[in-house]
Every structure is written in structure tokens, then in C-alpha cells.
Amino acid sequence: MKHLISSTAMLMVTTNLAYAQTPAVPDNLEKLSNFQSTGTTEFTVIEQKGEFADGVKKNLERIKLPDGFKIELYAIVPDARHMAVGPQGIVTFVGTRKDKVWAVTDRNKDRVADEVKDFAPSLQFSIPNGPCFSKDGFLYIAEQNRVLLFPAAEFFYESPDVAAFNLVKKGELIPPEHESFNHTARVCKIGPDGKIYISLGQPFNVAPAESLDTFKEHGIGGIIRMNTDGTGREVYTYGIRNSVGHDFHPVTGELWFTDNQVDGMGDDIPPGEINRQTEAGQNFGHPWYGGGSIRTTEYEGQEIPVEVVMPAVEMDAHAADLGMTFYTGNMFPARYKNAIFSAQHGSWNRTTPIGARVMVTFIDDEGKATSEVFAEGWIDENGEYLGRPVDVAQLRDGSLLVSDDLAGALYRISYEGN
Template sequence: MRPFRFRWLLPQLLFLATAASCSAARLLPAGITLPPGFSIAVYAGKVPGARSMALGAGGTLFVGTRDAGKVYAVVDRNGDHVADEVITIASGLQMPNGVAFRNGSLYVAEVSRVLRYDNIEARLKNPPRPVTVNASFPDKTHHGWKFIRFGPDGKLYVPVGAPCNVCEEKDPRFATIMRMDPDGSHLEIFARGVRNTVGFDWHPRTGELWFTDNGRDWMGDDLPPDELNRAPRAGLHFGFPFWHGRDIPDPTYGKKRPRSDFVPPEMELGPHVAALGMRFYTGTMFPGGYRNQIFIAEHGSWNRSVRIGYRITLVRLKGDRAVSYETFAEGWLRDGTVRGRPVDLQVMPDGSMLVSDDKAGAIYRISYRK
């Protein structure tokens, strides 16, 4: 009976495996174009609202969401670069977009507080009650979702977006990047004049902070640009709400202060592309020309008459300064139809790069082979 049963089950198993493979393939829009030698595949499906990503010490990929209110753990147990399981480790949170990992603990940023889940990789299916690290952030939800990361100084960096399209808020915490110790103490403002950053990273050689910033709306289709900025030290002001891009005064606030008061962007990006996650590429899989260069996930415009973004772009550096801006991967927008919205990037230990997509509820893996 056993051989007969096996013969009967084998076609069913093959059918199920094929169906699962086809289901995953449908998450990846056809026609994503990349430079020669690069390929893209689905790393994980069934990750609704996938936004910011952080990698645990044991290889677990943690994924935050904005509107879903959940945090996921994505597990690839057999190392075949396809997730075996997606586990919901937290739910009912307020815009838990930001996730960061340090010393065995997962940090999760809601709108007004940062939580910590200790020893999380050993308890994915039985998560501990979170510890509140700091609950003193503003509760405004407009640009209230946060991207968080630990810097080379050991501090947790937490942005506070402007609670408006464009305004001059009395509360000095708005339109800033803040930082604090891992226990939530010594919270301070690191950078000002930052309208809404949802992605930043530190240069692998200089240790300087670089970050994307979304430009204001309702100045037309082509103004202002999104920005890629560099903060070599604390205390700098990057222009919002007074000036945008390199030299565009705000119609309401531009006359209040001269452009020379502020740090101009390292690179002007596309107007309204919604530049979010960014990473310096520190892996070794991609060709050498990509090493220590900046990849940016462009979520895509929401109110431009002709849509733009919905792609991965590359900013090349020379002498630690930005010199060019080009498309690396595109196809999530085709013939005016939005088929996906890239959010964040994660360089993996093998040198591949993951891309989260909150529209498709998926995570893709970009790899290179000669």
C-alpha cells in the first residue's frame, strides 16, 4: 500500500508546489527591467502593506507596516532565498512603519512611541510583551509614520515629519531627525528642516548620515524635487519650510530667511517621486562599480498629473559626493498603470538586495550573476 499511496500523493504534491510557485510569480509584475546580469524574484508574498525592513542577527527579516498596523517576521529556514513562513509578531499598532534590530531586540516605531521586543528571534511565535522605550513623540499622524535605524554612534535615529504639507510649526520637534540612546534617554534633535524622511543610511567610509526627503505638494507637477541630503554633523538645517531643492523659495515662507542659512541637497531627485528607503550598497555580489553607491526606493507620485517614480534609482558618488542619478530597476509603473510601489531596501549577507512593496504585499530579491 505504501508505494501506491506515494504514487497517488506525488502528483498532488507537484500540483501544490506548482500552484504555490505560480502564485508567488504573480506577485512580481512582468517586465521589471534591470541592468544586464541582474535578476529579480519574489522572496516573500503574503506580507500585506510591507514597508520598512530590518535584519535580525539570526537572519530573520522584520517588516513594519503603515496602514495594516502589523509587524511581521519573515523566515527563510533552508537558505534558498525564498521565505518559508511569514509570522505576525505584533498587531493593532498605530502605523508601525519603522523597525530596527540591536542586541537581540526588535525596536518598532509607532506614531508617538518606540517599543522594544526583547529576545525576539527566539520567540517569533510567542512574542514577549513590548517594553516602551520612549513615548514622548508628537501624536500627529500626518507624516507621523517613522523610519528608524541605529547609527554608528549606537544611537537610535527617529524622524518626526512635518504635520502638514507646508507649515512653520512652533513645536521644534516637527520636521526634524531626532536621536536617542537605546534605552530612550537623551532624546535630542540631530537635524532640522526635514519635511518627511522615510529612509536614511550612513556612508560606510565616512560615517556621515545621508537621507531622502519628500518635497512639498501643490507647486505644480515639476516642483519641487525630492531630495537626497547629507548631514556630516549634528545641528544643520535643510531648508523646510523656507526653501526647497537647491534654490526654490517657498511661495509663503521663502522670504523669511535667506537660502544661505540652509544646507542644499546633495542631489535633486525627481519631483514627487516619493523617495523613501535608501541604502549604501555594502555587499560583494554586485559588480564593483556599485560598491558604496546609493540605491533609493521611489514609492511613486500620488497627485502628479503624469505619474512618476515607482522604481529603484541609483545615485553614484565620487569622492563621497553625489554626482549622478539614474534608473536602476523599473516596471512597477507601466502604461500609466501602477502595479507595485517600492518602499524600502535591505542588503543581505550574500550581497543580494531585498525590496519591499506595500501595494503588492510582497518582498522581492534582486541578485546578480555574471
């Protein structure tokens, strides 16, 4: 019996095969830095309608939110990871752990993306997970071992060739001998001091003692900051295992960040973390602590040689807290103003899956923080993942985007209640 395949499904299969077989493009950064054409003319454009999109929409019917909120499919974006919303509200750039950065555009402003295409297709990216914007429109993309700068990205993105420059040259973000396949998803944010802050996850489950001095020197297992011209690099944060989300409190300017705990210690320990940093140079406990106050087996009983700042909030073990943002919009009820929305990617090192949800963390006037579930339902009754949230970003209208690298999608959460 012959199986009939719809034209839409065939188109998606063909597109996916073409994407998988696309040969690596040469690194044209030098040409682009000199405003020279590379000869690139084609984009990879992602179909936004059809059976795949309908399937994602169907899964969203399962998502539970507080009263008055709704979630909708905003865009199909393969491997969607961290997001940077353009200051002019024209385009949202979405990083991946592969070799693509996607430009997502809602041209008619109906709050659904009309176009998703690859950004700067003439460039060869390497794990461009972390895009971030300065307020005056400069786009930065933190890769595995490089940081790129794109002036006027919201203007140039319509062309395959874009103005592009090194902020940190390839091989200089971390020493090349410490490059790894593990914990290489960088994120970045511009701080209230105008500097760029970049997280550098260390590659081990528990960092070995013989690596600690080198890691401390370069900021591996920490967060570094530098001027937006690449000068003045310094280590700002120490004692992190693998942070893949940070932001600055809109009122105090303090740095808050998520951190992923040590694996292999059991289903319910150690806890995940949301941390609050009040001054430069503070240490948050890795590798002596695996998460919260739980000591790692490798360093158990050893004297801790630094003063450790404990987490502001302990999260569920292995839920994998990743991207986060402070909410500054006016769409949501007042109680959400200046709260943290954060994405939990979901557990792998647990007998019963947990996470795959969006959390909200409220901070009182004294800095005390408490967290609760905001959006959940991406794990079904069989324990199967229907999606894995990665990052949360705010659109100019005050709604939230949530990225999902399993479904390959962006979702928009809006509020319509009284």
C-alpha cells in the first residue's frame, strides 16, 4: 500500500535535508570587516506554516499558565536557544548550539513572525548560542571561543553580507587547549556600567583541582566583563559550574544569574541555583559545593579556601535552569514588575523528569527571593518531553518570548486578563 505524503510535509523534509547537507561556508569575517562583498546571495528561509507548525500549536494547548495569560506559537526556529530582541523592535536574533543564528521578523506586527531566515549567511559560526544587544543597537554574539560585533544589525540583517567585526578573536575567549564539547553555550548581556558580561562554563561535571588556577585566571567557571571595544577584560564572578543565563536588576543594577548543579549525586540533590551578586570578585562555591550547601564528593572534607556566596534561591535539582530576564514591561499585572522569568530546560540525570517549564522569581525590597512555576506542561503523562524551554526575552509590547530547542520554536506569552 502506497503512503501518501502531503506537499507541505515533502517540502519540510527537503528543506531539512538541504539544511543538514549544506557545506560549511568560508569564514568571510575579514571581508565583512572591510565592508567588502562576499558574493553570498542566498538565505535559508524556514517555513512557518504546515503540519509541523500545527503540531507545535497542538502541544501548546497543554501548557498551564496563571489566569489571564495565554501562550501561542510565535515562530518556527530550528534549534532555538538564546534570544536578543532588537532595541527598535524590528527583529529578534536567536542563537543556536550549531552553526546558525536566526533573524525572526514580525513585519505586520500581528505578534506572529512572518519570516525566519539565517543571519549573516556569509559567516561561519561556531556554537553562536549567545546574542545580546546594547541599547544603541550594537549586536554581540558570544560563540564557543569568539565574540563577534555587528553594528546596526537591525539595518544590515536584510542582506546576506553584514558589517561584522571581532570583539574577541577566535581562540582568545578561552585558551584553545580548554575548548570542549561540554558547557560551551555562552551568554552575554550589557551591564548598567556599559560593559559586556559573558559567562564561561567550565567543561567538567566537577572541575579538577589541577585546573582551578588556570580557570580562575581566565574566568572559566565564571563570568567575565570587558569594555565594548574589547579592552579591559577582567573576571567578575568566580565559582560557577555552568551558568547559561544572567541579567541585571532594573533598580539596583546587581547581577543575577542561574547556575546548573553537579550531576550524579541523586535525584533530589544538589539544588539548582539563582544567584545574586552584589560586588565584583565574589565566589559562588564551585567546585567545593555542587549546588546550594551540598558538598561535592571530590572535595568533601576539604577546607574551602574562599568566602562563598550562597544562592538567593534554591531550585529543583536537575531541572536545568538556563536563560532568564527581569520583567520591565507594562502588559503583565503589577506583581510581575521587576520579577525574574527563567527557563528550565528539563532534567536528564533523574529517574523521573522534572523541569521543562518557565519559572517566576519575586524579589522583595530586602532582596529576598522566592520562586514559583509560571508555565508548565512540556512533560506529558508518560514522562516524554514535548518541548524544552531555553530562554526568556521581553518584546517591546511587554509580552514574553520563550525559546524551545527541542521543538525548534519561539512561543509568545501575553496577558489579556483584568
